[in-house]
Amino acid sequence: MFAMTDPIYPLMVMGALGPDYHVWDKKADIDFIAPGRGVLTAEFWLSDSVLQAIKAATDDGDKHFPEFLVHIKDKQGNIVCEVNRTIYVRKKKSCR
Numbered sequence: 001m002f003a004m005t006d007p008i009y010p011l012m013v014m015g016a017l018g019p020d021y022h023v024w025d026k027k028a029d030i031d032f033i034a035p036g037r038g039v040l041t042a043e044f045w046l047s048d049s050v051l052q053a054i055k056a057a058t059d060d061g062d063k064h065f066p067e068f069l070v071h072i073k074d075k076q077g078n079i080v081c082e083v084n085r086t087i088y089v090r091k092k093k094s095c096r
Contacts, residue, residue, distance in 0.1 A: 005044075005072070012046045013054065013089060017051070017089070023088065026086045026087055029083070031081060034080045039075050041073055042070050057089075058090055066089065067086045069083070
């Protein structure tokens, strides 16, 4: 369950911000709520407001560590675990 969330947010943010930013996974934690049996799914959302906040926080070259909460659900839509992912974002020096 943990691994299914691994690369998603860094890749989404990297794709949305483009080559002017360093983006990578920083840390994550998982909270198991119920046994995960059968087919499990997760949805990943990246809003324009989150991207604008990241750009504003990194515009002067500062590091920023946005967090994203992912709910993993079973076939019936019940949450079986929550994964909190933190990524590292910093604008490249040549683009400041």
